[in-house]
Amino acid sequence: MNSTRAAIPASDQPVTVFGPDFPFAYDDWLRHPAGLATLPPEVHGTEVGIVGAGIAGLVAAHELMKLGLKPVVYEASRMGGRLRSQPFEGGQGVVAELGGMRFPASSTAFFHYVDLLGLKTRPFPNPLTPAAGSTVIDLAGQSHYARSLDDLPPLFREVAQAWDEALSELGFGELQAALRERDTVRLKALWDRLVPLWDDRTFYDFVAQSRAFSRLSFRHREVFGQVGFGTGGWDSDFPNTMLEILRVVLTGCDENQHLIEGGVQQVPLGLWGHAPEAIAHWPQGTSLASLHGGATRPGVTAIARAPNGRLAVTDTWGTRREHAAVLVTCQSWLLTTQIEVEESLFSQALWMALDRTRYMQSSKTFVMVDRPFWKDRDPRTGRDVMSMTLTDRLTRGTYLFDHGPDRPAVICLSYAWMSDALKMLPHGPEKRVQLALAALAKIYPDVDIARHIVGDPITVSWEADPYFLGAFKGALPGHYRYNHRMHGHFMQDGLPPAERGIFIAGDDVSFTPAWVEGAVQTSLNAVWGIVHQFGGRSPAANPGPGDRYPALGPVALPD
Template sequence: MTTAELPPLTMLIPDFPFSYDEWLRHPAGLGTVPADRLGTRVAIVGGGMAGLTAAYELMRLGLRPIVYEAEQLGGRLRSVSFPEAPTAVAEMGAMRFPISARSLFHYVDLLGLPTRPFPNPLAPDTPATVVHLNGDVHHARTADDLPAPYQEVADAWEKALTEHAELFAMSTAIRERDVATLKSVWNRLVTELDDTSFWGFLAASPAFRSFRHRELFGQVGFGSGGWDTDFPNSVLEILRVVYTGADTDHMLIPGGCQQLPRGLWHHRPDRPAHWPKGTSLAVMHGEQGPRPAVTSMRRRDGGIEVRDASGRGEVFQAVVFTPHVWTLLNRIECDPALLSLDQWTAVERTHYMGSSKVFVRTDRPFWRDLDPATGRDTMGMTLTDRIARGVYLFDNGPDQPGVMCLSYTWNDDSLKVATLSAAERLEVLLPQLAAIYPGVDIRSHIVGDPVAVTWETEPSFMGAFRANLPGQYRYQRRLFTQFMDEPDGFFLCGDDVSWTAGFAEGAITTALNAVWGVVRRLGGAAPAGNPGPGDLFDRLAPVELPYS
């Protein structure tokens, strides 16, 4: 059977290959709680995608979620509209979603949100791609338009994956949901590669014996763009993304991805347990909306007391905690008994990636104007080794305002602009882009002020997402499996707890782990015909590496 004849790729994660999408759409539902537990109040700390997924599903099961949010509903699904042009949206956090993220698209479809292809470099629906490295500029529509060294790098990456990471066996097993093969191959790879960085994996591959090839790959990459800011991270982080198709075939949500969590806040399920028809999270919380930021959590009276910035405290039988785990160290006064010592160590060791973005609104998508001398688009999606790194162009129609992401950066590149205001960043970027596009007056098309974000300086986040360094698999396992180890009602979830940090799919799937845990905590269970992640845990559990 050829790849084209196989089922599509999904984000079935090899560490814990539970089919969350199938669990979600099963007609038997996710579970039930005893009648005397219906209406039980459950604290949901954080109103991002994980928090609102957990809150929505617990509400459907007849519980009463109480959502706490420090800033705004959405978390890192943060869409900022430009003044006087509500259709022009800057996606400050998540902005592209792989079609393999089937649990995510369960909710996209539930809300009836439209999608369209994201303009990644060299993607079929991207009108033009420009690669600028070492002062050289290359215009391309497909990879075949790039000079030979770029194709050599693409071939080297494919060869390294095939020869040293069993790409075909893994992707085939994921497509077929062949759990036995997945566990067999992946558990061995985890044992072999846990101590290997992404750079070390490339350097050890004969296909990448040329430093120049490794450098080119780091700058341009394949899929959604460059990879060199990931070079210090564990190669296992990269392999999960590649195996599951998470770095290709991306979609965007017109009007902004923040519509997704906000949509769950307002959505009224057809047949909620216990609650009257028409109930939603918004209805439950009333005009006051979510409660303010959590300031302390401690075990008390057989439950967990949650106190917020208003000074209000309430004891809950179950608490679902979704923010970045570092907030447990410095933003919230925490009872040490909330987690085990090993789990606190894993929280302390969590490594976060930084990221910055700069957006501007334009009068129109002028980059689609044809250059009379070359016949090419004036500008294209741009990858560069200079400070901008990634430039993305969002076309809302020929007569509509356009949006340019003038810079999308990670880690060290993000820190280069972290101390600059949005206006200062714009003044740094425009001359750099002028060197790539001489004669193109970008400034003349900009309307209003730029908007920018640096996630490592955002007080409720302190980073874009978790990314394990070599040797940190054991720590990640402790965080992911905490929903099984927690007997007293405190559940960690969110994408940094997942195996695929930085993807909304990971936020959703770990939230579903927490839903299963809360139901069990309150004496309920998943249906026998639709077992949940905890019911199959012993069969699917992530491999446990020796500690001594």
């Protein structure tokens, strides 16, 4: 048990993304006064290639720079990766969050950097939360207006209760108590027992076969899939392995979520420009931006082993640069479709894991409106004229973002996944807005949303972006071994020399895809791995993830 929390009653200790596969306290490691690590002076100033300027790449670059190395960041598209905040023209700073937009308080390593940069947050307007104000759930042509679960018909409360009971069948309460207390021995014993039982089974299998849901109707499962509880519907995740869903709810990723005021892209951009107070080798005032002359290097087209044993990185314009180590943070599919990676750099087992990674589609459509008109009261009912909306119609999820009465507001007209996202894929922004407005008009026939729209819509389909080819990983049954191979790749002492020196990180390498905390944690794993390669080490008082991996690493399933 972590001694810093020992005096706090278990019920008062926060849920954090502490494992469960690898229960290492990244937040404690980051804030320890002894620092993350030290490097031999003779390697100070050595270049390390960082492929991708998303949150994983920039966290790693920032920490390696602080330790005295020289990160060389390559970026093919936009800095920030899938933390993409696009401003509306003339919108007084209001943005559309095209990638990550809601961040659970349990993401303590991520919020370490949010706090470092002094960014402000506020609760995300998820369904049935105070931040949303009101929620409309529209299913099978019938709408229900609510401010809390108690305002909904009994069917919805029965579904919520069944979900809680189904989780308790897995021993959820004991698992989460061990996680809250950071009792690594008990947590690993409980979790490692579940891994072989649930790796091969889908989320839907769990729901349908649970005692709690099996005594209820198909309609209850259907409502759970369409609405869910916390962040919205779950049915797009029904084919995924149950382990993935269990991690999400166990670590609190689906609750107590926040948005970053002004846009989450400020976090990676802030790390790019931040000059840390404590820094080795480099003069005070050094930042990633200053080391790069203000701009990243171009995108990468090839990575190969040079004759001298270093790693040769070739960029878009044919410039070849050699590095003693390279961290690749772009999605794994890009290593076979966008970057020519020498096959011998990874084992065939790891190539299998990278190639079998399955990405989920996702689309969003935003409009800016003149004001938060949804707060107007309907004189006939006394209700808000429009609410955060969950529906089985084309839009699926509609979110409302209020920036104050005297400022423009933003509506995410549609946030859809998988097959629902693919329905939007062939259409341009105007058509997407028209389709969304037509669907919402059936729910709010007396509300003229279009009358309030100002400026141009903003939309994204992540599967159509050649630098992403999907929004985030969705592990299928049987994928645990693949995930284990990718996550543990930073432990390289046992690898043959031909496979050392290239590292991978990102949320798709983590056990918690789609959540920024996974990107940050795997980035910090890679920082430890690179430091270890250069002969550095973490302080004895503050051991790093690689120091603890032999004891706390994920359970291995037989091949």
